[in-house]
Amino acid sequence: MTSASATFSFSRITGSRRRDHRSPSLAVNRPADRPRRVREEVDNCWHYYDEKERCIFCDIIRQERDTGERVIGENEHFITLAPYAPRFPFEMWLLPKVHGSSYENNQSSVYASLARMLKDTLMRLDQVLDRRRLTS
Numbered sequence: 001m002t003s004a005s006a007t008f009s010f011s012r013i014t015g016s017r018r019r020d021h022r023s024p025s026l027a028v029n030r031p032a033d034r035p036r037r038v039r040e041e042v043d044n045c046w047h048y049y050d051e052k053e054r055c056i057f058c059d060i061i062r063q064e065r066d067t068g069e070r071v072i073g074e075n076e077h078f079i080t081l082a083p084y085a086p087r088f089p090f091e092m093w094l095l096p097k098v099h100g101s102s103y104e105n106n107q108s109s110v111y112a113s114l115a116r117m118l119k120d121t122l123m124r125l126d127q128v129l130d131r132r133r134l135t136s
């Protein structure tokens with residue numbers, strides 16, 4: 001998630017450099033199995049946490065909600081942002097508004113909320129791209 005996915009399970013991605021106390025058995029990938037870019041992104045998140053003792057994604061959400069400049073959409077559980085310094089055109093981050101370490105323990109209402117936010121985000125992208133121009 002990365003964009004949308006990097007926020008949900010550091011311990012799963014990192015191979016448990018630091019295990020989440022709530023989900024100690026989630027380490028599925030050895031560090032060598034991780035793509036370099038994912039490893040760097042996760043390491044940067046940990047550096048941020050070491051320095052500020054806060055989650056970088058929670059800070060990003062707080063800052064973007066304050067300014068509102070890059071907020072694409074928002075519902076009860078999720079927010080979609082256009083990241084500062086995107087890596088590619090139309091990059092968007094769909095992030096959970098409540099900090100957590102995994103998806104699998106959420107209630108079904110959260111998944112429904114995620115589906116609605118994803119649909120809303122893709123419909124906005126469709127409007128921006130104006131598919132009629134691309135197909136005619």
Ligand SMILES: [Zn+2]
Pocket residue numbers: 055056057058059098099100
């Ligand atoms: Zn967080």
